[in-house]
Amino acid sequence: MFRKLHSNRDPRDTLFRELKKEFSVYFGKAESGITASLRRYPKQAYGAMVVLMLVSLVLSFTIFRHREPAxxxxxxxxxxxxxxxxxxxxxxxxxxxxxxxxxxxxxxxxxxxxxxxxxxxxxxxxxxxxxxxxxxxxxxxxxxxxxxxxx
CATH class of the missing domain: 1.20.58 (Methane Monooxygenase Hydroxylase; Chain G, domain 1)
Structure with missing residues (x-):
């Protein structure tokens, strides 16, 4: 009833390693696809980043601004x-x-x-x-x- 249970698992097998082993294929494909598209269209990616920053700037000073007095x-x-x-x-x-x-x-x-x-x-x-x-x-x-x- 009070026997000690022994585990024969490899101490190097952790949750992170198992998740990495399981999903590395999908992350690898996503990384290679994003890298290929950024190399193919670098100016468009840069332009999209600048546009997103400008939109964020405009939104932060207009819509998301709190109008209450300090x-x-x-x-x-x-x-x-x-x-x-x-x-x-x-x-x-x-x-x-x-x-x-x-x-x-x-x-x-x-x-x-x-x-x-x-x-x-x-x-x-x-x-x-x-x-x-x-x-x-x-x-x-x-x-x-x-x-x-x-x-």
Missing amino acids: VSVTPAITSVQPGKPTEMLSPVSSGFGQILRTTFTLRQTLELKQQIDTLLTKRSLTAADSTRLATALDRLQHLQQSITIKP
Whole structure:
């Protein structure tokens, strides 16, 4: 039931090697076809690249341009509190706010876990230690619920 399984596979056979072995024919044909067409029509390929860059330039300054006024991106840390919505901030600021909230929650979680670990390594707990342990576990559970509830 608990026998060790031995594999006789070659250690040089990896996923990348197998994929390369399987699809190298198709990639080789595509590479040779593209190379042949670029050698046959170099001016047209260069012209197509220049046209595509110009189209990209025009599109980036016309259609894809954001017309919203620039909003300062430096949110105050005190205004971003865990659990409070940030409707007043721009999408970038709310993203930073979410990152700050997550960092704050992670830092608190790590501190609570360290505190719990130090309390659990003690040989015997006093009444104050038991209260501190119960409070830390409750706070850790609350943080876990606040993380899992968010979409």
